[in-house]
Amino acid sequence: MAAILYMATLFYPVVDQSYQRVIKAKKDSNELWYEKLNTKIVIEGTEMTGNELNITVYNNGSLALNSSKLDVIYGGTILPSPLQSFTVSKQGVWSPKSSINVTISNADINQRLKIITSNGIADYAIS
Structure with a gap:
């Protein structure tokens, strides 16, 4: 049981950091599309x-x-x-x-x- 908790404490920060990067990339992509759709x-x-x-x-x-x-x-x-x-x-x-x-x-x-x-x-x- 201790090994599972230890692995979870190591794994969670990596997953969270990766998720935050994906969210930021999606936000940046949405802003770029907004600019392109509203520029002519x-x-x-x-x-x-x-x-x-x-x-x-x-x-x-x-x-x-x-x-x-x-x-x-x-x-x-x-x-x-x-x-x-x-x-x-x-x-x-x-x-x-x-x-x-x-x-x-x-x-x-x-x-x-x-x-x-x-x-x-x-x-x-x-x-």
């Missing part, structure tokens, strides 16, 4: 001005996004690249139901463009 961006338009491409992007979701953490893929290359870079008109908090402008320098026409948020939600267009 739409590229409203593109306009070439000289060698700069101006892109208007609308936050159509219900969550505020961080415009400083956007990724841009242009012509198959993740920017900034050695020849091109991009700027965002409003750094920081990007409120729902509002637009920002992304400007790509040294742009070409008829290139594929993809804007990606920090949680992976994206929209694409052809410039």
Whole structure:
């Protein structure tokens, strides 16, 4: 009987710690899914001005996004690249139901463009 109690005292903390890790992972997963389900961006338009491409992007979701953490893929290359870079008109908090402008320098026409948020939600267009 003493051996069973001894084994139970060793086994319980291991099981409890494992269970707590599973609960935390499930919570983190639920938060990520909530963010993804409530995030939507739409590229409203593109306009070439000289060698700069101006892109208007609308936050159509219900969550505020961080415009400083956007990724841009242009012509198959993740920017900034050695020849091109991009700027965002409003750094920081990007409120729902509002637009920002992304400007790509040294742009070409008829290139594929993809804007990606920090949680992976994206929209694409052809410039």
